[in-house]
Amino acid sequence: MEPASSLKHTKHIFRVSFLLGFVLIVMILSRGLFVPKSWGQYGWYRGDAVPEHRAKPVVHGGDQSCRECHEDQYDLREEGAHVGVRCEGCHEPVGSHVINGEMTAPMFIPASFELCTGCHRRLAARPDDFSQVNPQQHLEDNEMDLTDTVCTECHDPHSPF
Numbered sequence: 016m017e018p019a020s021s022l023k024h025t026k027h028i029f030r031v032s033f034l035l036g037f038v039l040i041v042m043i044l045s046r047g048l049f050v051p052k053s054w055g056q057y058g059w060y061r062g063d064a065v066p067e068h069r070a071k072p073v074v075h076g077g078d079q080s081c082r083e084c085h086e087d088q089y090d091l092r093e094e095g096a097h098v099g100v101r102c103e104g105c106h107e108p109v110g111s112h113v114i115n116g117e118m119t120a121p122m123f124i125p126a127s128f129e130l131c132t133g134c135h136r137r138l139a140a141r142p143d144d145f146s147q148v149n150p151q152q153h154l155e156d157n158e159m160d161l162t163d164t165v166c167t168e169c170h171d172p173h174s175p176f
């Protein structure tokens with residue numbers, strides 16, 4: 016009896032479709048505006064990020080970067096208990112010492128006992144099977160006084176055993 020009522024519903028559908036269409040257009044326009052030009056050049060990231068990162072100076076180089084010039088220390092470490100401890104874990108990053116294959120600044124030598132006890136001081140939180148000492152006790156047992164470089168007087172840092 017009331018054909019007008021179905022027309023009323025059509026109006027609702029029209030409004031909703033109009034609104035969705037409007038949102039879609041805004042999305043497409045803002046995508047063009049905000050997505051960087053190089054997006055997707057190589058993959059699901061900004062292509063320009065590659066040259067940007069490449070232009071940054073090298074900080075860490077890994078053990079192989081030291082090996083080129085310090086083969087003796089590298090080979091020594093291969094033979095001892097510190098084979099798993101990285102050069103840059105004790106020394107500074109290669110970038111503070113060498114740039115483009117040329118030495119630019121001397122490298123700090125961390126001979127202080129604080130370096131060793133930082134990893135080897137006995138702590139309840141450390142796993143039992145990791146080598147630890149109570150520094151005072153260890154020096155007493157070995158009849159040595161505490162000095163800044165006392166640990167390296169008996170242990171070679173590159174091959175402690």
Ligand code: HEC
Nearest residue numbers: 080081083084102103106108109113116117118122123124
């Ligand atoms: C391009 C060659 C080169 C590279 C790579 C290099 N070094 Fe050196 N390093 C030198 C030169 C040259 C010296 C100064 C001469 C010397 O004492 O042997 C030096 C000195 C040092 C010294 C001080 C030696 C002293 O008696 O004063 C340390 C420690 C050192 N380098 C550690 C490292 C570590 C660790 C790395 C890797 C992160 C590294 N070097 C990478 C060339 C290099």
Ligand code: HEC
Nearest residue numbers: 081082085088089092097100101102105124125126167172
């Ligand atoms: C456990 C810490 C530690 C690690 C790992 C380590 N070093 Fe050292 N390094 C030292 C200490 C401490 C000295 C100072 C030694 C001294 O004064 O008797 C030193 C000295 C040096 C020196 C100066 C010359 C010498 O032998 O005294 C060079 C070069 C060097 N290290 C390079 C390296 C390279 C290359 C690596 C990686 C293969 C490396 N180090 C790994 C602690 C470390």
Ligand code: HEC
Nearest residue numbers: 096097100104130131134144145146166167170172175176
């Ligand atoms: C970055 C952490 C780290 C630093 C710093 C460090 N060590 Fe070590 N050390 C290790 C690891 C890892 C091992 C091998 C695992 C183990 O022995 O439990 C090791 C092994 C040793 C061992 C052999 C223990 C054994 O029972 O065979 C001695 C001795 C030793 N270190 C002495 C030193 C001395 C001396 C210094 C300071 C020059 C030093 N370490 C600095 C991590 C470190």
Ligand code: HEC
Nearest residue numbers: 128131132135146147148150153157159165166168169170
């Ligand atoms: C007078 C020499 C001497 C000095 C100095 C010395 N050590 Fe030792 N260290 C030894 C001897 C010998 C051993 C092996 C026997 C033992 O465990 O006491 C050893 C063993 C160790 C071990 C292995 C312990 C284990 O149970 O696995 C660590 C780690 C260590 N020393 C770290 C250090 C640190 C850190 C210093 C500096 C605070 C240091 N040592 C100073 C002689 C020395």
